[in-house]
Amino acid sequence: MNYRITLAYDGTDYCGWQRQLNLPTVQQELESALETLEGAPVTAYAAGRTDAGVHAEGQVASFRLTKEFSGVKLIRAINGNLPLDIRVMDAAPVPDSFHARVHAKNKTYRYRIFAAQVMNPLWWRHAWHFPYRLDLEKLAADARQLIGTHDFTGFTVADCTTKTRVRTVTDIQIERDGDLLTLFFSGSGFLRYQVRAMVGALVGINRSRIAAASMAELIESRDRTLIGAHAPAQGLTLLKVEY
Amino acid sequence: MNYRITLAYDGTDYCGWQRQLNLPTVQQELESALETLEGAPVTAYAAGRTDAGVHAEGQVASFRLTKEFSGVKLIRAINGNLPLDIRVMDAAPVPDSFHARVHAKNKTYRYRIFAAQVMNPLWWRHAWHFPYRLDLEKLAADARQLIGTHDFTGFTVADCTTKTRVRTVTDIQIERDGDLLTLFFSGSGFLRYQVRAMVGALVGINRSRIAAASMAELIESRDRTLIGAHAPAQGLTLLKVEY
Numbered sequence: 001m002n003y004r005i006t007l008a009y010d011g012t013d014y015c016g017w018q019r020q021l022n023l024p025t026v027q028q029e030l031e032s033a034l035e036t037l038e039g040a041p042v043t044a045y046a047a048g049r050t051d052a053g054v055h056a057e058g059q060v061a062s063f064r065l066t067k068e069f070s071g072v073k074l075i076r077a078i079n080g081n082l083p084l085d086i087r088v089m090d091a092a093p094v095p096d097s098f099h100a101r102v103h104a105k106n107k108t109y110r111y112r113i114f115a116a117q118v119m120n121p122l123w124w125r126h127a128w129h130f131p132y133r134l135d136l137e138k139l140a141a142d143a144r145q146l147i148g149t150h151d152f153t154g155f156t157v158a159d160c161t162t163k164t165r166v167r168t169v170t171d172i173q174i175e176r177d178g179d180l181l182t183l184f185f186s187g188s189g190f191l192r193y194q195v196r197a198m199v200g201a202l203v204g205i206n207r208s209r210i211a212a213a214s215m216a217e218l219i220e221s222r223d224r225t226l227i228g229a230h231a232p233a234q235g236l237t238l239l240k241v242e243y
Numbered sequence: 244m245n246y247r248i249t250l251a252y253d254g255t256d257y258c259g260w261q262r263q264l265n266l267p268t269v270q271q272e273l274e275s276a277l278e279t280l281e282g283a284p285v286t287a288y289a290a291g292r293t294d295a296g297v298h299a300e301g302q303v304a305s306f307r308l309t310k311e312f313s314g315v316k317l318i319r320a321i322n323g324n325l326p327l328d329i330r331v332m333d334a335a336p337v338p339d340s341f342h343a344r345v346h347a348k349n350k351t352y353r354y355r356i357f358a359a360q361v362m363n364p365l366w367w368r369h370a371w372h373f374p375y376r377l378d379l380e381k382l383a384a385d386a387r388q389l390i391g392t393h394d395f396t397g398f399t400v401a402d403c404t405t406k407t408r409v410r411t412v413t414d415i416q417i418e419r420d421g422d423l424l425t426l427f428f429s430g431s432g433f434l435r436y437q438v439r440a441m442v443g444a445l446v447g448i449n450r451s452r453i454a455a456a457s458m459a460e461l462i463e464s465r466d467r468t469l470i471g472a473h474a475p476a477q478g479l480t481l482l483k484v485e486y
Contacts, residue, residue, distance in 0.1 A: 010364045055365055075361060085364045118318060121253045121328045122298055122369065122480070237365070 001068050002098055005078070006090040007046075007059040012125050012234065013085065016052040017059075026050070026086055030061065033081035038065050047104040047241040051193070053233030055126065058089075058108075058240040062100035069093070098243075106170070106242040108186045109195045112235045113203070116179035127180065128199075128235035134206050136176065142202050143172040143183070145215035153222040155198055156191035165191060169198075184239070197224075199231035244311050245341055248321070249333040250289075250302040255368050255477065256328065259295040260302075269293070269329060273304065276324035281308050290347040290484040294436070296476030298369065301332075301351075301483040305343035311336070341486075349413070349485040351429045352438045355478045356446070359422035370423065371442075371478035377449050379419065385445050386415040386426070388458035396465040398441055399434035408434060412441075427482070440467075442474035 007030070015023040019031070027044060034042035044063040050056055069077065074091040082088070112127035114120055119129035149168040156165060173184040183202075185195050201218055204210040210226055212218035218226060250273070258266040262274070270287060277285035287306040293299055312320065317334040325331070355370035357363055362372035392411040399408060416427040426445075428438050444461055447453040453469055455461035461469060 008361075008363050008365065010367075057363065057365060079361065084362075084367060087361050087364050089359075089361050089363070116332075118322065118330050118332050119327075120251050120300065120332070121330050122251065122300060124253075124327060125368075126365065 001066070002062060002064050002094050002096050003069070003074060004060060004062050004092055004094040004098055004100065005074070005088050007061055008057045008087050008089050009055060009059070010085040010125065011050060011053050011055040014052065016054065017046050017049045026056075026059075029082060029086055030078070031063075033078050034063060034065070036081045037067065037077055045100045045102075047100045048107055048190075048238050050236075050238055051233060055234075055237040056239075057110075057237055059238050060100045060104070060241040060243075062094065062098055100241075103243050104189070104241050106186060106188055107190065107238065108184060108240040109190070110237045110239045111183045111185065111195060111199045111231065112237075113181040113183070113199070113231075114179055115181055120179070123180070125234055126237070128232050130203060132207060134181070134203065136174070136181075138206055139181075139202055140174055142205055142215040143174060146198055146202075146219070147172055150219050151222060152191055152194055152219070154218065154224045154227060155194045155201070156224070157193055158224065162191065167191060167194065193230050196230035196233070196236060197227055199235070200229055201227045203231065204228055244309070245305060245307050245337050245339050246312070246317060247303060247305050247335055247337040247341055247343065248317070248331050250304055251300045251330050251332050252298060252302070253328040253368065254293060254296050254298040257295065259297065260289050260292045269299075269302075272325060272329055273321070274306075276321050277306060277308070279324045280310065280320055288343045288345075290343045291350055291433075291481050293479075293481055294476060298477075298480040299482075300353075300480055302481050303343045303347070303484040303486075305337065305341055343484075346486050347432070347484050349429060349431055350433065350481065351427060351483040351485075352433070353480045353482045354426045354428070354438060354442045354474065355480075356424040356426070356442070356474075357422055358424055363422070366423070368477055369480070371475050373446060375450060377424070377446065379417070379424075381449055382424075382445055383417055385448055385458040386417060388462070389441055389445075390415055393462050394465060395434055395437055395440075395462070397461065397467045397470060398437045398444070399467070400436055401467065405434065410434060410437065436473050439473035439476070439479060440470055442478070443472055444470045446474065447471055 017026045019027045044061045047060040071092040078088045114127040115130045153165045169187040171186040175182045260269045262270045287304045290303040314335040321331045357370040358373045396408040412430040414429040418425045
């Protein structure tokens with residue numbers, strides 16, 4: 001039987017989704033919980049392979065088990081074998097053809113910036129502390145230039161092995177609540193580090209730290225050295241995957 | 244020189260505000276940072292003596308130092324000697340007569356409930372996981388009965404030593420964002436455990452677990468055994484103190 005689950009995790013103490021020898025990862029925790037149910041090794045596929053320290057509220061994974069479970073029973077059975085910082089929020093049997101990564105149509109990420117002199121200690125696990133002033137109107141205007149279909153070569157890593165670096169960003173929303181800025185990025189798919197590089201570029205251009213006249217020029221340059229550091233992992237959360 | 248500071252802390256790893264022998268407390272951390280600046284012991288007074296596990300975004304404290312500091316310099320000097328889960332957000336010299344506890348006029352607390360079958364792991368440090376359905380209209384109606392000046396004997400602990408247990412709750416606001424319920428309680432002062440007891444009572448009456456026909460009757464009874472358990476510490480944050 002093929003199953004689809006929605007996962008939430010606090011990524012602070014994990015080296016990302018993908019299994020790595022002798023390192024704590026979400027995939028390893030999930031597969032070890034599934035092995036307890038199955039009595040044999042199980043491989044799980046995730047919609048997005050989140051990096052070290054990145055969180056999820058709506059990660060989707062799929063896997064096969066020989067036993068049949070209702071959604072409710074499967075949630076309880078897996079959560080009983082997972083650490084408290086990883087939770088199955090939803091589960092359901094799905095047709096054999098479903099694959100969480102291959103069939104993902106759209107993803108939404110959230111990036112939180114705490115923009116104040118002193119970091120609020122209630123946010124340090126889940127927001128980037130940025131102690132300098134940001135021009136919100138400029139941030140919104142620059143974000144609009146990121147929306148659309150572009151070659152995002154400048155926004156990923158040198159060893160990125162995907163065939164094409166053209167991606168479509170369908171929407172960017174920015175919300176402000178006091179000192180907390182929240183950015184939402186939606187698109188059909190993102191390159192490795194792309195969201196964090198976009199946040200780094202938005203902030204870098206805002207502070208005139210990037211040698212590009214505009215976000216459009218920065219995208220056009222395809223030069224990953226221009227952006228500088230991408231924004232840190234703890235601000236990023238995979239919020240939603242659509243199929 | 245007398246100083247007033249605004250403190251934020253993640254209370255998860257502290258046994259509350261008040262200094263206790265051989266236990267980590269916020270007061271002890273703050274006073275030890277102040278002693279480093281002063282070269283002698285300093286006593287700090289807080290507006291609200293938060294209990295173990297309770298957080299703060301707007302705790303206010305006052306203390307005297309012989310040296311003179313500007314607000315900006317004092318923020319940096321204290322934060323340089325504090326652990327990362329306690330931060331001075333604001334600081335200023337104040338008239339000699341100012342006392343953070345004695346002169347507090349109004350306090351606002353926030354209580355967060357994550358009301359869903361499975362706990363979102365990004366909230367476990369800062370919300371109470373309540374996996375049963377709540378009737379929000381009833382919650383709001385019951386909350387309105389708590390507003391006003393009442394004898395809150397039923398909402399504190401047996402050994403509460405204050406002279407009177409009459410307190411005035413000036414406002415209760417309830418917000419909902421998906422599965423996250425946020426309650427804001429304002430008042431001139433609260434008894435020990437009162438906010439958590441009010442949350443416990445609101446939830447208990449909502450689920451018909453309390454043998455009282457109404458919140459008004461529960462208040463009137465002054466019977467602390469009726470409420471049962473007060474809501475857990477991790478959902479509570481001291482948000483604001485007004486003078």
